[in-house]
Amino acid sequence: MIRERAYPVEPWHVRETxxxxxxxxxxxxxxxxxxxxxxxxxxxxxxxxxxxxxxxLNSFYExxxxxxxxxxxxxxxxxxxxxxxxxxxxxRLLVDDEPLDVRYGELLSHERVLDLRAGTLHRxxxxxxxxxxxxxxxxxxxxxxxxxxxxxxxxxxxxxxGPLRLIVQSELVANESLPAQSKxxxxxxxxxxxxxxxxxxxxxxxxxxxxxxxxxGLRVAAAMEHEVHGPDRTTIESEGYxxxxxxxxxxxxxxxxxxxxxxxxxxxWSSRRSLPALRDQVGAALAGARLDGWxxxxxxxxxxxxxxxxxxxxxxxxxxxxQQAVRFGLFHVLQAGARAEQRPIxxxxxxxxxxxxxxxxxxxxxxxxxxxxxxxxxxxxALQWRYSTLDSAKERAETLNLRGAAFPWRTIEGPExxxxxxxxxxxxxxxxxxxxxxxxxxxxxxxxxxxREIGLELLVETARLWRSIGHHDRHGQFHIDGVTGxxxxxxxxxxxxxxxxxxxxxxxxxxxxxxxxxxxAYHLGVTDEEAAxxxxxxxxxxxxxxxxxxxxxxxxxxxxxQEWDFTHTPAEKYPLLLHYPYxxxxxxxxxxxxDLVLAMHWRGDAFTPEQKVRNFLYYERRTVRDSSxxxxxxxxxxxxxxxxxxxxxxxxxxALMDLHDLNENTRDGVHMxxxxxxxxxxxxxxxxxxxxxxxxxxxxxxxxxLNRLEFSLQWRGLALRVDVRPHQTTYSLRHGGPDDVVELxxxxxxxxxxxxxxxxxxxxxxxxxxxxxxxxxGRSPLLRLPEPEQ
Numbered sequence: 001m002i003r004e005r006a007y008p009v010e011p012w013h014v015r016e017t018x019x020x021x022x023x024x025x026x027x028x029x030x031x032x033x034x035x036x037x038x039x040x041x042x043x044x045x046x047x048x049x050x051x052x053x054x055x056x057l058n059s060f061y062e063x064x065x066x067x068x069x070x071x072x073x074x075x076x077x078x079x080x081x082x083x084x085x086x087x088x089x090x091x092r093l094l095v096d097d098e099p100l101d102v103r104y105g106e107l108l109s110h111e112r113v114l115d116l117r118a119g120t121l122h123r124x125x126x127x128x129x130x131x132x133x134x135x136x137x138x139x140x141x142x143x144x145x146x147x148x149x150x151x152x153x154x155x156x157x158x159x160x161x162g163p164l165r166l167i168v169q170s171e172l173v174a175n176e177s178l179p180a181q182s183k184x185x186x187x188x189x190x191x192x193x194x195x196x197x198x199x200x201x202x203x204x205x206x207x208x209x210x211x212x213x214x215x216x217g218l219r220v221a222a223a224m225e226h227e228v229h230g231p232d233r234t235t236i237e238s239e240g241y242x243x244x245x246x247x248x249x250x251x252x253x254x255x256x257x258x259x260x261x262x263x264x265x266x267x268x269w270s271s272r273r274s275l276p277a278l279r280d281q282v283g284a285a286l287a288g289a290r291l292d293g294w295x296x297x298x299x300x301x302x303x304x305x306x307x308x309x310x311x312x313x314x315x316x317x318x319x320x321x322x323q324q325a326v327r328f329g330l331f332h333v334l335q336a337g338a339r340a341e342q343r344p345i346x347x348x349x350x351x352x353x354x355x356x357x358x359x360x361x362x363x364x365x366x367x368x369x370x371x372x373x374x375x376x377x378x379x380x381x382a383l384q385w386r387y388s389t390l391d392s393a394k395e396r397a398e399t400l401n402l403r404g405a406a407f408p409w410r411t412i413e414g415p416e417x418x419x420x421x422x423x424x425x426x427x428x429x430x431x432x433x434x435x436x437x438x439x440x441x442x443x444x445x446x447x448x449x450x451x452r453e454i455g456l457e458l459l460v461e462t463a464r465l466w467r468s469i470g471h472h473d474r475h476g477q478f479h480i481d482g483v484t485g486x487x488x489x490x491x492x493x494x495x496x497x498x499x500x501x502x503x504x505x506x507x508x509x510x511x512x513x514x515x516x517x518x519x520x521a522y523h524l525g526v527t528d529e530e531a532a533x534x535x536x537x538x539x540x541x542x543x544x545x546x547x548x549x550x551x552x553x554x555x556x557x558x559x560x561x562q563e564w565d566f567t568h569t570p571a572e573k574y575p576l577l578l579h580y581p582y583x584x585x586x587x588x589x590x591x592x593x594x595d596l597v598l599a600m601h602w603r604g605d606a607f608t609p610e611q612k613v614r615n616f617l618y619y620e621r622r623t624v625r626d627s628s629x630x631x632x633x634x635x636x637x638x639x640x641x642x643x644x645x646x647x648x649x650x651x652x653x654x655a656l657m658d659l660h661d662l663n664e665n666t667r668d669g670v671h672m673x674x675x676x677x678x679x680x681x682x683x684x685x686x687x688x689x690x691x692x693x694x695x696x697x698x699x700x701x702x703x704x705x706l707n708r709l710e711f712s713l714q715w716r717g718l719a720l721r722v723d724v725r726p727h728q729t730t731y732s733l734r735h736g737g738p739d740d741v742v743e744l745x746x747x748x749x750x751x752x753x754x755x756x757x758x759x760x761x762x763x764x765x766x767x768x769x770x771x772x773x774x775x776x777x778g779r780s781p782l783l784r785l786p787e788p789e790q
Contacts, residue, residue: 007659009320014114014328014659019102025051025667030658031114031121032332032351032670033143036340036378038151038267039350042112042121045091045139045155046100051667053176055087056350058343060269061357061412062194063215066419074399074425079417082346082357083194086174086209086222088265091155093137094167098129100137105129116331117309119145119301126160134160146300147292148339149285151265154294159253168249170263172209172222175243195220197242198275206264207238207245208282210275220269223282225290227262234259264289308334310712311719312374314682317708319648325655326682329675330374336672337371337378342385344412345378345672352669358410358417361430361486362629364437365602366673369680372437373689373713376445383441386434387454389414390461397465400425404464407431422491422582426484428469431462432502436602439509443694446716456517460524463510463534466503470537477542485555486629487595489576489585493555495544498599501606507538543606551618552611554596564590564622566776574779575626591619593627594634601636601684605692613641613770620773628657631781632677639685642769644703649781651681662782683711687724688747697745698731700724700763715742720753724763732758 006023007014007030016027028051031042041054061080068075093100102110108126115122121141128134136158144150157166175193195211198219202208206225212218226247228236234251251259266285268278289297312330316323336349344359345367363382371378386407392414393405400406408416409424418424438458442451470480480503485496511534514521521531544553553559573579576590585592594601597619600612607615616637625631635650653662655678658670683689686709688699696715702708702724709724712734720742723730733742736755744751751759775781 007324009324011320011323012116012327014116014324016112019107019110021049021103023661024049026661027112028052028054029351029666029668029670031112032335032349033119033121033141033151034335034350035143035145035148036336036338036343036345036350037148038143039335040089040141040143040151041352043089044102045089045123045137045141045153046093047087047090048101049103052179052352053084053087054352055085055089056082056353056357057085057220057267057269058340058350059412060085060213060218060220061216062191062213064191066417068419072421075421076416076419078415079356079419080216080358080412080415081191082353082412083191083213084176084178084353085195085220085267085269086172086211087176088151088172088222088224088263088267089141089153090169090171090173091139091153091261091263092169092171093135093157094169095129095133095135096131096165097167098131098133100127100129100135102127108134114328114331116327117302117305118298119305119331120298133162133164135164135166136160140298142297142301143335144289144297144301145304145338147285147288147297148341149266149268149282150289150297151267152289152294152297153263153265154260155263156258156260157253158258159255162255164253166251166253166259168259168261170224170226170247170249170261172207172224172245173243174209174211174222195243199279200240200242200245201279202238202240202245204238205236206247206286207240208279209240209243209245210279216271218269218271219273219275219278221267221278221282223266223286225264225286227264227290227294228260229262230259231257262294308375311714312712314679315708315710316682316706318706319652322652322655322678322682325659326678328659329655329678330370332670333367333370333672333676333679334375334378336367337382338375340378340385341381342388343381344385345382346412347672348669349672352667354665354668355410356417357412359412360410361427361433362673364430364433365598366629366632366680367676368437369440370676372441372444373683373715376441376447376714379437379441380445380447380450383438383450383458384454387458390457394461397468402465403468404466405431405458405461406465407434422586423484423488426482426492427488428465428480428483429485429496429499429502431465432499432506435459435462435506435509436502439505440691443691444715451513452517452520456513456520457524459506459510459513460521460526463507466507467530467533467537470503472537472540473542476540478537478540479542485595486598487554487591487593488627489590489592490555490558490595491582491586493558495542495556497543497552497554497596498603500541500543501599501603504538504541504606505603507534511535511538549618551614552596552607554591554619558589561587561589564588564776566779569776569778571778574624576624577626589622591623593625593630594619594623594637597623597637598633601633604640604690609641612637616641617773620775622776624776624779625653628654628663628671628674629677631657632674632681635677635681636685638773639681639701639703640688640699642767643773644686644701644766645705646773646781647681647685648703648705651678651685653782654678654681682709683713687711687722689713695745696742698722698729699747700729701766702726718742720744726763728760728762730758730760
C-alpha cells in the first residue's frame with residue numbers, strides 16, 4: 001500500500017519527491033499517460049528498475065483459452081487480453097560505460113511530477129555513478145490529445161563535475177519479459193511473446209517495427225525518430241532486429257554542458273489494413289509530430305487541457321486532498337476516453353493490464369455520466385463502440401435462447417470474455433445500463449442524430465431482451481428472475497430491484513423513442529403491439545418490498561436470508577470472496593457493493609424520501625465495500641438522506657483509492673470508476689445533481705468541512721456553472737447568448753438561469769438526520785478527515 005500522504009497535496013500536481021521501490025508498480029499506474037488510443041505506464045525512462053512494463057493500444061488484444069473445470073452449454077470458449085505492445089519509452093543512459101540504474105551508485109535526488117494542466121509527466125534526478133561521476137537528468141513525457149497516434153519525450157542530460165562520455169540508447173522493444181499474468185499454462189503460453197515480427201526498418205535517426213499477434217491476427221506498427229541537440233562531434237546511428245530497433249547517440253559533455261534528445265513515437269494498429277498501409281500510417285504520424293516539433297506538441301497539449309478544465313473543473317474548498325484527487329480523477333477519466341474514437345473505455349483505462357483490459361458496466365454507470373456532463377464527444381464515441389458490438393450481443397442472446405441483445409459482462413471487442421456465469425452472463429443489467437447511458441447522453445446534448453442513427457436500435461434490442469427474459473405472473477406483475485445485480489455477493493436471484501427499475505426505464509424509453517422515429521422503427525420490425533408490450537411490462541414491473549421491516553428488498557426474499565456474522569469476521573478475511581466460498585456469500589445478507597443504494601441514486605424517482613432513509617440505514621449495516629465501486633454511491637446517498645459527514649468520508653475513500661492504493665491493487669492500473677466516482681460523490685452528492693425525467697435538478701448541501709463546491713456542466717450546448725456555499729448557491733451561464741436559458745430545479749424550486757442573470761438562492765436548512773448509520777464492524781469508511789489544526 002502507498003503510505004499516507006505519499007504525494008504532497010497540491011491543487012494541480014501529483015508530485016513524487018522520493019523514489020520508493022516498494023511501490024514502484026503503483027506509481028507507474030498513477031503516473032501513466034494516455035489519450036484513449038495510446039497508453040504509456042509511468043515506467044522510468046531507463047527501463048529498469050520497473051514494477052510492470054506497459055505500453056497499450058486501445059482494443060489491441062490477444063485471444064486466450066478460457067479454462068473450465070467442466071464445460072457447459074453457452075460458456076464462452078475464449079477470452080480477450082490486452083497486449084503489452086512495442087515499448088518506445090526506453091532511453092537507456094550510460095555514463096562513462098556505467099548504466100544509469102537508480103539501484104546502483106547513489107541517487108542524490110529524484111522527483112516526478114504529473115502536471116494535470118500541462119498533461120505531462122516531468123522527471124528530474126541527480127545521480128552519482130559507482131565510479132563517482134555525477135549527472136543530472138530532466139525528462140518530460142506526453143501522449144498527445146491533439147495528434148492521436150503520437151507520444152513524445154524530451155530527455156536532457158547535464159554533466160556536473162567533469163567531462164563525461166555519454167551514450168543514450170533509444171529503443172523500440174517488442175515482446176518484453178513480463179511478470180506471470182496467469183497460473184493457467186495454456187493462457188501463459190499464449191501471452192508469452194504474443195507478437196510475431198513482420199518487418200523492421202531503420203533510419204539514421206530512428207526506426208520502425210511491425211508485428212502481428214499470433215492468434216487474434218491484429219497488426220501493430222511502432223515508429224520513432226529523434227532530434228538531437230548536443231556538443232560538436234555528437235554521433236547518431238541506428239540498428240535493428242526483428243524485436244528491437246535501437247538508435248545510439250554518443251557525445252562528450254563538459255561540466256555544465258547538456259545533451260538533449262527529443263524522441264517522437266507513433267503507434268497504429270489494425271485488423272484489416274495491409275502492412276504497407278500501416279507502415280505509411282505511422283510514418284505520416286511521425287511527419288506530423290516533427291512538423292509541430294516538441295514545443296508545438298507541448299503547446300497543443302496545454303491548450304487542449306485549458307479548454308477541458310475551463311469546462312469541467314471542480315473547485316473544492318475545505319479538503320485539499322479531495323481537491324487534488326478529484327482533478328487527478330478527472331484527468332485520468334479524460335485520458336481514458338478523449339481519443340478512444342469508437343473503442344471502449346476499460347475498467348483500468350490504458351494504465352495497466354488489470355481485468356485483462358476489459359470494459360464492464362462501470363463505463364456506462366460511472367465513467368460516462370461524468371463525461372456526458374464534461375466531455376460529451378467522448379461519450380458519443382463510447383456509445384458508437386457499444387453499437388458496433390450489437391451483432392455480437394444479438395448472437396449471444398440467441399445462444400441463451402433470448403431475443404434482443406445480451407451485451408457481455410466483460411469484453412474488448414464485443415464477445416463475452418467472462419467465464420464466470422453468476423456474475424457474468426447473469427448480470428443482464430448491463431443492457432439497461434447501456435440504454436441509460438444513451439438516454440442520458442441524448443437528454444444532456446440534444447443529439448437526436450445519434451439517437452436516430454444508433455440509439456433507436458440499441459434501445460429496441462435491449463427492450464426486446466427484457467421482454468424476453470421477464471414474464472408476467474398470474475397476478476399480472478412482471479418479474480425478471482435468475483439474474484445478478486450490481487452486488488456480486490447476491491447472485492442469480494429473482495427481481496433484483498436495481499435491475500428491474502433500470503429495465504423499467506429502458507422499456508419506457510424504448511417505447512417513447514420508437515414513437516419519434518416510426519419509419520426507422522418499422523424497418524427494425526417494431527410493431528405497435530410490441531411497443532405496447534414494453535410499456536405494459538414496465539408499468540407492471542415488480543419491485544420487492546418487505547412490509548414488516550418497511551424497506552425494499554435488494555432481491556426477492558433478501559431480508560429473510562440469514563445475517564452474516566460480521567462480529568466474528570476478522571479484518572484479514574476481507575475481501576470476502578478470497579476467503580469464503582460463494583455458497584456462503586450467496587445465501588447470507590452481505591453486500592459486496594452498493595446495489596439497492598445504487599438504484600436509489602440512478603432511479604431515485606422510484607422511491608420516496610422516507611424509503612430512501614430507511615433503505616440506506618438497512619443496507620449500510622450489511623455493505624462491506626469489497627468493491628471500489630461502492631464508496632462513491634454510498635457518498636451520494638449519505639448526502640441525500642441527511643448524513644453529510646459520512647458522505648464526506650466515503651467521498652475521500654473513492655477519491656483517494658489510487659493515490660493511497662487503498663485496495664492494494666493499483667499496481668495493475670488505476671480504478672477508473674472510482675476516480676469518476678469522486679466527481680459523482682461531489683456533484684451528485686453535495687451538489688445534489690439529478691436528471692430524472694429529463695429535468696435538471698440540484699439539492700446542494702455541504703458537509704461541515706467543505707466551505708465551497710463549484711463545478712461546471714454541459715447542458716444542451718450551454719455551460720452551466722454551479723457555486724455552492726454553506727448557505728446559498730449561485731447558478732450562472734457562461735459563453736451563451738442573450739436568448740439562452742437553462743431551466744432547473746433547486747430543492748424543488750423552479751429557476752431560470754441566463755447569461756445576463758445569474759441566480760443566487762438560499763440552501764434550505766437540513767432536516768434532522770437521526771442516528772448515524774452503522775457499518776459492519778471493521779468496515780467503516782477509510783481515510784477520515786484529519787482533525788483541524790488548533
